[in-house]
Amino acid sequence: MTLLKITKxxxxxxxxxxxxxxxxxxxxxxxxxxxxxVVDADGKVVGTMTDGDIRRGLLCGLxxxxxxxxxxxxxxxxxxxxxxxxxxxQLYDKRRPVNFxxxxxxxxxxxxxxxxxxxxxxxxxxxxxxxGGFGTRLGELTRNTPxxxxxxxxxxxxxxxxxxxxxAGIDRIDITVHYKADQIRRxxxxxxxxxxxxxxxxxxxxGTAGALALLPETPKDxxxxxxxxxxxxxDYGALHQFYLRHNYDAVVCVSPYSVDVPFGxxxxxxxxxxxxxxxxxxxxxxxxxxxxxxxxxxxxxIRRGERIDMPEVLxxxxxxxxxxxxxxxxxxxIDLGRPTDIHAFTKDR
Numbered sequence: 591m592t593l594l595k596i597t598k599x600x601x602x603x604x605x606x607x608x609x610x611x612x613x614x615x616x617x618x619x620x621x622x623x624x625x626x627x628v629v630d631a632d633g634k635v636v637g638t639m640t641d642g643d644i645r646r647g648l649l650c651g652l653x654x655x656x657x658x659x660x661x662x663x664x665x666x667x668x669x670x671x672x673x674x675x676x677x678x679x680q681l682y683d684k685r686r687p688v689n690f691x692x693x694x695x696x697x698x699x700x701x702x703x704x705x706x707x708x709x710x711x712x713x714x715x716x717x718x719x720x721x722g723g724f725g726t727r728l729g730e731l732t733r734n735t736p737x738x739x740x741x742x743x744x745x746x747x748x749x750x751x752x753x754x755x756x757x758a759g760i761d762r763i764d765i766t767v768h769y770k771a772d773q774i775r776r777x778x779x780x781x782x783x784x785x786x787x788x789x790x791x792x793x794x795x796x797g798t799a800g801a802l803a804l805l806p807e808t809p810k811d812x813x814x815x816x817x818x819x820x821x822x823x824x825d826y827g828a829l830h831q832f833y834l835r836h837n838y839d840a841v842v843c844v845s846p847y848s849v850d851v852p853f854g855x856x857x858x859x860x861x862x863x864x865x866x867x868x869x870x871x872x873x874x875x876x877x878x879x880x881x882x883x884x885x886x887x888x889x890x891x892i893r894r895g896e897r898i899d900m901p902e903v904l905x906x907x908x909x910x911x912x913x914x915x916x917x918x919x920x921x922x923x924i925d926l927g928r929p930t931d932i933h934a935f936t937k938d939r
Contacts, residue, residue: 593678596623596703603627603700604658606636610644611654617641623705624828627692628662634698637662638690641825642832642917649844649876649918663835669693671701678704689831713830714814714883717760719751721818722768722792722801727928736770738818739777742932743939748777750821756784758826760814766801768792796896799903802884803894809886815900817880821935823921824881832917833883839912840888840904843881845923848874879919888912 596602604613604626617624617640626639639662647661648654669677669691681691681704690705725737732740738748748765755763763785767774771791778787790804802815812833814826824843833841850872857865882900888907892898908914924935 592706593681594705596705597701599627599700599703602703603629604639606630606659606662607657609654610647610652610656610658610661613639613658614641614644614654617644623690623703624831625690625703626658627700627703628658629700635668635692635694635700637664638666638692639663640831640835641828642835645828645832645918645920646916648920649916667691669704671695681705688834713827714758714760714812716762716809716811717755717764717814717816718802718805719748719755719763719765719816719818720798720801721748721774722766722771722795723818724769725819725927728932729929731929731932732769734770736767736773737926739770739773740926740932742926742935746777747819747821747926748774749781751816751818752781752783752785752787754821754823755814755816760826761785763787764790764805765818766790766792766804768795768801797899797902799892799900800896800898802889803892803896809884809889812883812885813889815882815884817925819926820880820923821926822879822881822919822923824919824923825921829881829883829917832915836915837913838883838915839885840907841883841915841917842904843879843883843917843919844876845879845919846874847877848872876916876918879923880925881919883917 602625604616606628613626616626624641627635628637628639630636639658643661643663647656652660667680667688669680671693677691677693681688690703692700693702693704695701721738723737725732728737728740739746765787767789775789788806790801790806792801829841851870855868855871857868859865891906892903904914924931926932926935
């Protein structure tokens with residue numbers, strides 16, 4: 591794997607008081623590593639920043655005006671200027687892999703950055719599309735057609751999902767099927783596939799996660815799992831880096847969902863004392879977006895033939911002490927589960 595050494599680090603360094611808005615601009619402008627090394631007023635390195643750190647900060651209530659110091663990653667790995675061999679060993683350490691390693695001198699100032707060549711694909715290589723549902727909420731649209739093959743904007747939902755994954759460089763895709771599986775099988779066979787695609791068929795419905803135990807081969811690497819009716823422009827590379835950076839066993843992608851309450855909401859204290867009234871507030875929560883990034887250890891928790899939903903799998907992993915992260919999607923995302931959703935997607939795209 592090609593190693594990159596960056597000694598001209600100006601584009602990769604920001605101050606701790608830099609706003610998240612400006613950090614995002616720096617990440618997206620002439621920065622192939624999509625990282626920032628954060629320094630204090632004296633030029634000492636105090637943290638690192640990636641897209642995932644900003645998402646985590648926004649999820650916790652920060653705004654784009656908040657400073658980098660509020661959500662920078664302070665437990666970062668770093669190398670030493672006088673230990674080049676040790677630095678390379680750290681970069682390639684499979685127990686805690688990183689995509690970039692800031693190298694510091696004795697005064698904790700940045701001397702260079704070593705990294706994997708960004709042209710080398712070290713991201714997500716395998717995905718599973720969960721496409722076995724009946725699509726009952728779509729009514730007549732799925733009476734004779736499985737939901738993944740319902741056409742939106744001139745092509746089946748499944749084609750939108752497959753193109754997105756293939757464009758992201760994912761070269762192995764499994765599709766779990768049940769309802770009218772033969773139609774999906776014929777569609778995949780007739781398609782010009784960039785990725786290697788295999789189908790896993792449920793003989794009976796196994797919930798939203800049970801079919802993961804039916805894959806032709808148990809994943810050896812962390813695998814993207816996406817619902818077959820979800821279309822999104824999420825940055826899969828940023829998701830992968832977020833997973834590595836925090837040493838997670840699984841990541842749940844979430845999307846903001848707002849509800850307008852048509853009444854005045856009364857606020858009160860624990861003793862029942864009146865505090866005030868919010869008139870017709872908008873309440874926003876983060877919902878599961880139907881996109882997951884699961885380690886082989888999480889896959890192993892699903893028993894073959896077991897009927898189980900994804901929330902139960904994640905709760906089982908969490909109960910065993912596994913580390914699960916939450917990754918907010920701020921890019922385009924839509925679940926095409928209802929006719930109104932299909933209409934909205936047609937307008938959006």
